Amino acid sequence: MDRIRIVGGNKLNGTIPISGAKNAALPLMIASLLTDETLILDNVPRLADVAQLQRILGNHGLDIMSKGKRPGDHEYQGQTLHISAANIIDTTAPYELVSKMRASFWVIAPLLARMKEARVSLPGGCAIGTRPVDLLIMALEKLGAELQIDGGYVIAKAPGGLVGAEIDFPKVTVSGTHVALMAATLARGTTAINNAACEPEIVDVADCLNKMGAKISGAGTPRIVIEGVSKLHGARHTVLPDRIEAGTYAMAVAMTGGDVQLAGARPELLQSALDVLTEAGATITPNNEGIRVTRNGAGISPVKVTTAPFPGFPTDLQAQLMALMACAKGSSHITETIFENRFMHVQELARFGARISLDGETAIIDGIAKLRGAPVMATDLRASVSLVIAGLAAEGETMVNRIYHLDRGFERLEEKLSACGATIERISG
Numbered sequence: 001m002d003r004i005r006i007v008g009g010n011k012l013n014g015t016i017p018i019s020g021a022k023n024a025a026l027p028l029m030i031a032s033l034l035t036d037e038t039l040i041l042d043n044v045p046r047l048a049d050v051a052q053l054q055r056i057l058g059n060h061g062l063d064i065m066s067k068g069k070r071p072g073d074h075e076y077q078g079q080t081l082h083i084s085a086a087n088i089i090d091t092t093a094p095y096e097l098v099s100k101m102r103a104s105f106w107v108i109a110p111l112l113a114r115m116k117e118a119r120v121s122l123p124g125g126c127a128i129g130t131r132p133v134d135l136l137i138m139a140l141e142k143l144g145a146e147l148q149i150d151g152g153y154v155i156a157k158a159p160g161g162l163v164g165a166e167i168d169f170p171k172v173t174v175s176g177t178h179v180a181l182m183a184a185t186l187a188r189g190t191t192a193i194n195n196a197a198c199e200p201e202i203v204d205v206a207d208c209l210n211k212m213g214a215k216i217s218g219a220g221t222p223r224i225v226i227e228g229v230s231k232l233h234g235a236r237h238t239v240l241p242d243r244i245e246a247g248t249y250a251m252a253v254a255m256t257g258g259d260v261q262l263a264g265a266r267p268e269l270l271q272s273a274l275d276v277l278t279e280a281g282a283t284i285t286p287n288n289e290g291i292r293v294t295r296n297g298a299g300i301s302p303v304k305v306t307t308a309p310f311p312g313f314p315t316d317l318q319a320q321l322m323a324l325m326a327c328a329k330g331s332s333h334i335t336e337t338i339f340e341n342r343f344m345h346v347q348e349l350a351r352f353g354a355r356i357s358l359d360g361e362t363a364i365i366d367g368i369a370k371l372r373g374a375p376v377m378a379t380d381l382r383a384s385v386s387l388v389i390a391g392l393a394a395e396g397e398t399m400v401n402r403i404y405h406l407d408r409g410f411e412r413l414e415e416k417l418s419a420c421g422a423t424i425e426r427i428s429g
């Protein structure tokens with residue numbers, strides 16, 4: 001199994017290109033199931049999760065062609081996928097595939113909308129809490145689907161097609177909003193999604209669906225209205241930049257010190273995180289090419305942060321912020337409100353000498369002057385990268401084990417960081 005070795009202590013200086021957003025690329029690829037024409041997606045990141053979803057979609061009979069880089073392309077433009085769902089040969093998404101990536105459960109929505117049936121395995125356990133799908137099922141039932149659970153599979157049918165409805169989510173859910181949005185595009189009549197997630201990735205998917213002929217308004221607000229259409233067509237769409245990747249590298253710079261341009265990052269996608277970084281003592285300068293992050297001399301100030309749905313502070317940056325606060329001059333409080341049990345990195349950060357105690361949903365971090373490198377183990381995607389950030393700032397050597405989590409969500413991580421002066425390498429085997 002691959003590992004990452006880091007020798008900490010170097011400042012980061014240079015440019016880091018920001019890749020396309022994983023959390024937009026996945027639902028956009030899934031949306032291709034809604035049409036028998038080709039959907040072309042640009043700026044798709046090269047990630048293990050994208051490759052896994054390609055296999056899952058291939059199982060349904062989709063034809064996916066990926067075009068390499070053309071001369072003159074910037075590296076961060078990612079890959080272009082041509083996805084054709086002209087022939088859906090199977091409406092079953094099996095356990096072996098869905099259990100490897102939760103988001104693949106979302107295929108239930110377009111399959112049901114277009115093929116009027118789907119049989120999709122329940123995703124099963126996950127390292128960050130129970131992560132149920134009850135609200136996704138509720139949304140599809142509202143749209144007139146008949147669902148039953150049998151042998152670990154959700155068997156969904158809508159023989160007469162889906163019908164527009166009013167869907168009220170009792171809590172903000174990104175997965176629920178994606179599923180309701182995709183299903184409603186081909187439903188008869190009008191659907192309204194209330195208490196919808198406002199995440200930029202939802203807006204990106206809605207933009208793409210509109211290019212495919214859907215009639216969606218209000219994406220990015222808590223009420224999305226969809227007028228159903230009978231058919232969607234092909235389109236071309238560019239995946240928006242990854243705000244979590246940008247925020248992660250911004251925190252790395254805040255922690256090590258230095259001066260880095262996050263090329264292609266869009267500040268409005270992560271304003272809450274940038275505000276927290278400014279409060280912590282980093283200098284954030286949005287410019288035409290992205291966001292410049294610097295921290296010179298001054299130490300890190302402690303902060304009090306609570307995760308929240310967009311535009312609040314993202315749960316996907318919580319672990320990284322905790323690594324940063326481990327070196328703050330004082331005591332920080334980080335409260336996690338989105339996922340239960342999303343504090344597995346606490347034990348691993350403690351291996352660097354970090355002083356963190358838990359009080360229910362709140363972590364109290366007493367900053368220390370210097371972390372010390374250690375062997376650590378990655379537990380989930382975002383927790384893993386918090387260990388990398390800690391390793392970059394720590395004194396001595398850090399070995400991050402089980403890095404397949406990192407490959408799921410961070411494109412060319414070692415390459416991007418070493419180009420800015422970090423001592424970081426992948427050790428294979």
Ligand code: UD1
Nearest residue numbers: 023103131132133134135136172173174175176316338339
């Ligand atoms: C997505 C993101 C993930 C991010 C999360 C929150 C993708 C591929 N993943 O995950 O990176 O951390 O949004 O921003 O886009 N819930 C229920 N019932 C449901 C569905 C969700 O109770 O049927 C709960 C969850 O357990 C969680 C909360 O709602 O406590 C939010 O989950 P949700 O927004 O749906 O997260 P994901 O879409 O799974």
